[in-house]
Amino acid sequence: EEHLLESGGGLVQPGGSLRLSCAASGFTFSIYAINWVRQAPGKGLEWVSSISGGGHTTYYADSVKGRFSISRDDSKNTVYLHMNTLRAEDTAVYHCTKGSGSGWYFWSDPWGQGTRVTVSS
Amino acid sequence: EIVMTQSPATLSVSPGERATLSCTASLSVSSNLAWYQQKPGQAPRLLIYAASTRATGIPARFSGSGSGTEFTLTITSLQSEDFAVYYCQQYNNWPPYTFGQGTKVEIK
Numbered sequence: 001e002e003h004l005l006e007s008g009g010g011l012v013q014p015g016g017s018l019r020l021s022c023a024a025s026g027f028t029f030s031i032y033a034i035n036w037v038r039q040a041p042g043k044g045l046e047w048v049s050s051i052s053g054g055g056h057t058t059y060y061a062d063s064v065k066g067r068f069s070i071s072r073d074d075s076k077n078t079v080y081l082h083m084n085t086l087r088a089e090d091t092a093v094y095h096c097t098k099g100s101g102s103g104w105y106f107w108s109d110p111w112g113q114g115t116r117v118t119v120s121s
Numbered sequence: 122e123i124v125m126t127q128s129p130a131t132l133s134v135s136p137g138e139r140a141t142l143s144c145t146a147s148l149s150v151s152s153n154l155a156w157y158q159q160k161p162g163q164a165p166r167l168l169i170y171a172a173s174t175r176a177t178g179i180p181a182r183f184s185g186s187g188s189g190t191e192f193t194l195t196i197t198s199l200q201s202e203d204f205a206v207y208y209c210q211q212y213n214n215w216p217p218y219t220f221g222q223g224t225k226v227e228i229k
Contacts, residue, residue: 037218044208044220044222045157045165045208045223046220047216047217047218047219047220050216059215059216059217060216061216061217095164100167101212105153105212105213107155107167107170108155108157108165109167109170110166111165111166111167112164113163113164
């Protein structure tokens with residue numbers, strides 16, 4: 001069974017940094033894109049970042065570009081989201097998802113349960 | 122950026138009835154559209170991809186239709202476990218992937 005497990009969330013002050021991890025199991029990790037999607041309290045889903053299988057290409061939402069960085073370690077079946085200069089509006093549950101599909105067209109399946117990030121003084 | 126608009130925001134339905142949820146894209150996304158279900162305190166779950174293909178393990182009472190800019194998720198004979206929030210997402214033109222704002226299906 002395919003499974004994703006996030007960790008690394010917590011309470012951080014504005015301007016601070018945090019590193020989230022997404023550990024995968026149950027599939028050939030290295031060939032799949034992995035995404036981060038967040039959900040602010042009581043709000044909808046917002047795509048944050050993606051990394052291609054092999055890690056050659058990365059993508060970011062405008063709201064996090066220049067502050068967040070995504071990377072992967074295929075030897076550990078893990079993707080990381082490095083978050084810097086955090087703002088109150090980054091407060092959310094962060095889910096990692098596997099990009100399923102082919103070519104350029106990927107939907108998210110499965111989703112991890114998420115890790116909560118709270119940015120507050 | 123493609124904007125996804127879902128309607129209605131809230132749908133009140135009695136158990137056993139049919140629910141019809143709509144999703145409109147600001148530009149054509151072909152059939153590159155997915156539907157997700159999210160229950161309180163849980164992660165979203167994939168229901169439908171490619172506009173009309175049910176994901177593994179999804180009951181046949183869930184069906185998706187549409188292409189281009191207009192899409193529909195239909196749930197026939199609503200069960201108690203189907204009361205949740207439903208999101209559509211386009212993956213035709215990305216980045217960014219974009220989601221609708223969600224439709225909450227509640228018990229009438």
